[in-house]
Amino acid sequence: MSAMLPAAQALARRHRLQWWEALPWVAALLAFYLFPNHLAFGTQLLITILFALSLDLVLGYAGIVTLGHAAFFGAGAYTVGMLAQHAGWNEPLTGLAAAALVAGAIGLASGFVLLRTHGLTLLMLTLCTMVLLEESANMGHRYTGGFDGMPGLLFKPLLGAFSFDPLYFRTQYLYVLVVLLLCFVLVRALVYSPFGQSLTGIRENLLRMHAVGAPVRVRLVVVYAASAAIAGVAGGLFTHATQYVNLATLGLERSAGVLIMLILGGYGRLYGAFVGASAYMVLEHFLAKAYPTAWQLGVGVLLVLVALFASNGILGIADSLRRRFAERAAARP
């Protein structure tokens, strides 16, 4: 090891856990005790973080730009909802597994067909796929509840012991937090694995990856399906937590919103999902209802400024600040 160049050492060590990686989880636990009246919002935030994390996997690592990721969130949400409504299958954990399977299968099938294209074409194809799913949910009134969705779903207690709490969301919050942690560990392991490295290679230089014989399309389809399954889990959690499901889980607004949050936080760096979703949703939670127009103006200005002056979202700003401090410290005698 000692013979390694510093750069090589940094590369070999980058998958190791850093001390600050505990911060989001500590903050989430602290929030549980400090803000017992805001746990419903906190649950939504954690679900959105998980959704943004799934998007980061395809967008940030594999470079697949998609406007239709809510298709998988909605597929998971509707799977859990329809199983509970029509099949009486209201055990949460197996419902979540079913959500992951269904969303993953849709991701596998659509990825197999769509991922031959790039750029604007891919953007439009993912968008069209999502709208088709949304319209089918809208028209299949008998199975999906149509425009009104399915309100008032009931679920069995978690692990047979912890029942969902419709008022304070204590169970839901911790449940979502644990699932988020498990998914995060999975995603983190995935992006630092050789598989994840080859995804970065595909994003950075497609031609070269083809030239070295990497199975580019298979990798893209696999990561797309994995990301879809995680998005489906997020959707399933949404249905469990809120006990309803409606068309808003499938819409362009959700797709575009999560894309904005991820770019705002910084894509391709795992924690961008945490930072972006928290910043956006906390601001929205406190400002949007009171001053909707001013909120829209403010968030618009924020997005423009971040795009113009930060190379990669909020975490990009943090990075360049840290680099500047490090340079200044190194310049000091």
Next chain:
Amino acid sequence: MDLTGILLGGAAAGMVLFVVSVGLSVTMGLMGFVNLAHGAFAMLGGYAIVLSMKHWGLPFPAALALGFAAVAALAVVLERTLYARLYRASELDQVLFTIGLVFVTIALVTLTVGPETQTVLLPEWLRGQTDLGFLRYRSYSLAIIAFGVALMLALWLGFERTQLGARIRAAVDNRRMAASLGVDVGRLFTATFAVGSGLAAMGAGLGAEILGLDPQYPLRYLAYFLIVVAVGGLGRVHGVFFAAILIGVLDFVLKFHFPKGGTMFIYALTLALLLARPQGLFGRKAA
């Protein structure tokens, strides 16, 4: 309504889509810049046209010219000061920037003008119906169709027969090659961006009767503009024209006959078309 009437109504809607989207197609083809704020420029122009008619009593054609000029000027300013900084940025930063611009525009219009839908007061000579010999139809729709066809011909002549058009075509096909042959792609882009945004402004004003005009305009029709551009093929003027008519007619017919699942069909068709021809109907295959 009989078939000809439906076709004419759809064609008018398609012409509006064409006038609004043609600039987006050329600028995206030229610079690869993902400009989701195109609809915001259109909306601002539409407001300038409607409000100048209402408050200053401008005649309709003069208001259209004013909307074109005002938005083209604004586009040049924004392009030189803000857009130009992001040409080398990633697609995602461009998406973030232009979506931010859309939010700002929506909020500013809501704050200054209000959230309600604006209506166009058509001049006397555009109201009523015109007798075409074989049928009578709304004069306004016919005027829009005539305008769209004339614009298509003018753009086609401009693209195919002038040196400026040849430069734009060269830059769309291969920007680096064109630049190395001495084409100033940056200036070309500023010019096409201004004209494209101005045309979008006119389209929003012309189409205010058909598509409506309110602060949510840029987001509501964003998917339609992008579909038209993608189906037509990036940077292909005639592609945008035929794609817009196709989408306009289909949308009109389907909404008329199947008010429930009509939009679904448009998206299904787009999906099928783009899977069969990823570069769009008239696009050239990427090398």
